[in-house]
Amino acid sequence: MTISKTRQPHFSLFLLPVIAASFLLTACQEDSRAVSTSSDRASEIADSRLNKATDGLMTTLGQTRETGYTATEPKELTWTAPLTREDGSSLALGEIAEFRVYYRFRHQDNFRVIRIESPATTRLSLAEMAPGAYEFAITTVDIQGLESRRSTPVNVDLI
Secondary structure (H helix, E strand, O other): OOOOOEOOOEEEEEOOOOOOHHHHHHHHOOOHHHHHOOHHHHHHHHHHHHHHHHHHHHHHOOEEOOOEEOOOOOOEEEEEOOOEEOOOOEOOHHHEEEEEEEEEEOOOOOOEEEEEOOOOOOEEEOOOOOOEEEEEEEEEEEOOOOEOOOOOOEEEEEO
16 A cells, blocks of 8 residues: 655745846936936936936835835745645645744744645735744645655745
């Protein structure tokens, strides 16, 4: 008799968008007018571009210069329940007992576990978690107590 473990769930993350490197580079591009402008004007242009880039970054993170952090979107992890076990055999939703979300600060060795005891639940709010650099992974546990391997870890920086 072979015991088959459940297949790891597909795991994705929905957080505030991350700024692209090209967005930051916009403030560093040379202005074709810079050759014919004074150093004061060039400085004003550079400051203006830096302010636009900073404002764009703060908007992306849900912040403003005046109010600080004001994100309206909840920070949460979402995942999809697996349809098959690790051996390829089918896994019905009724055969899933729970999900286990493993997390830790990236500088720590030990993981903590959050048990999601409803197989219909496929999201976890991170709103109550302390700020920090985290690593998350998830497993599926079937009604026989067999636990899948951990999903590929997801790094999350909560600010």
